[in-house]
Amino acid sequence: MHQTTFYPWLRASLISACCTLLMAIFLSAEAQLPGDDTPPTSDTVIETDATRPSDTAIAERLSAIFAEIDALSGVNVTVREGVVWLDGMVPNDASAERAEALALRLDGVVTVEADIERSRAISTNVSPIVAQTESVLTDLLRGLPLIGIAFAVFFVIALIGHLWASWNSFWSRILPNPFLVELVTQAVRIIALVIALITALNIIGATALMGAILGGAGVLGLAIGFAVRDGLENYISSVMLSIRQPFRANEHVVIDGQEGKVVRLTSRATVLMTMDGNHLRIPNATVFKAVILNYTRNPERRFSFELGVDANDDPLAAIKTGVDTLKSLDFILPEPEPFAAMQKVGDSNIVLGFYAWLNQADTDFLKARGVAIARTKNALEKGGFSLPEPIYRLRVETETGLALPPSSEKQAEPKAPPPAPVTPRMSVQEAGLDDVSPDRHLDEKVSEERAEQGEPDLLDEERPVE
Incomplete structure (x- = not known):
């Protein structure tokens, strides 16, 4: 077949096939749609006079059921x-719905x-409540004996737990400090x-109530945990600090x-006494x-300090003089030996x-x-x-940027300033500063504070310090 006539023939054949397929699908769907003559399904069967119960039988049956x-x-x-x-009167809406449901369950009932x-009426509405009560x-x-047994079991288990928690000698042996003893016994x-x-x-068979109680307790515990998150963090930190013991008293x-x-x-x-003698509480x-x-x-x-010498002085000789002075002091430890080093070189x-x-x-x-x-200085x-003071050099220029020329006139030589009065040097002994013994005043104040009856102290001298 020629190419010019082949493609139109193929296109016409495809169109015809598609139309035939669509027509077949439409006729098939139409044949499946239920019409007036489609036999009813089992759910929609309505009995004929020959098969269904009589109206009188249905009425008598329902009346007998409702009477009971x-x-x-x-x-x-x-x-x-x-x-x-x-029709008629019922105590509540639930009873009306119940009557309709019972009627629909009878054989032969088409609809209700x-x-x-x-x-x-008061008697109609109160009577069910009284009967239920x-x-x-x-x-x-009838369940009082079972309830009594449940109460007895509850009391026995709770008493055993309380007595075990009150066994202080046992918990004190296995736990490191009183804070953990109290925490574990409460748990x-x-x-x-x-x-x-x-x-x-x-x-007593109240498993549903038990599930509701446990579920409610879990939700309540989660909500409380979010609400007191900072408090719980501080409490857990207290437990960890009581175990770690990062410091001792004083x-x-x-x-x-x-x-x-x-x-x-x-x-x-943690309660501190500052170096000024004030109380300071830091959250754990x-x-x-x-x-x-x-x-x-x-x-x-180790302590350190800095001193400056003139730029024209020999820094090594100054270091030797200062270190020898430090070695001569009684309170300086011979090991490690004192030493000095140049920190920086300034302008002066x-x-x-x-x-x-x-x-x-x-x-x-x-x-x-x-x-x-003082001794080293x-x-x-x-x-x-x-030990020079800082020296500043000033450069004065004219508006043209040139330095001022020297004056041709003979200038008078500046007079030297009068010498400053020399303050007599005072030794450390004369100043009363030779006593370098430690100040024990704060130690005494801390001992007095610890002797007072206050909050329980979690520091334990027998525990190792981390």
């Missing part, structure tokens, strides 16, 4: 051609038409109560930038997460840094550092080293 039910005894039944007509009214009371009286009591409640509810510490001596560790906060959640600097743990402590001076160690157990840090600075000055 107190709430439906006032319902009247009329049946015509399988259609049930209900209800015109039932709710009775407003009587039934509940009767069931309660034991609560667990015993929960076990007792679950067992008692199982005995130790000199710096916690989150706050410096002082430890008075006590309570279940809520902050203490647990903070960086803690402890000055007391290692009694040996050289800054020297001096370093030395002391024992804080028998030497006050601030007093000793002050004496060391005096030694440098006696050795001919000057």
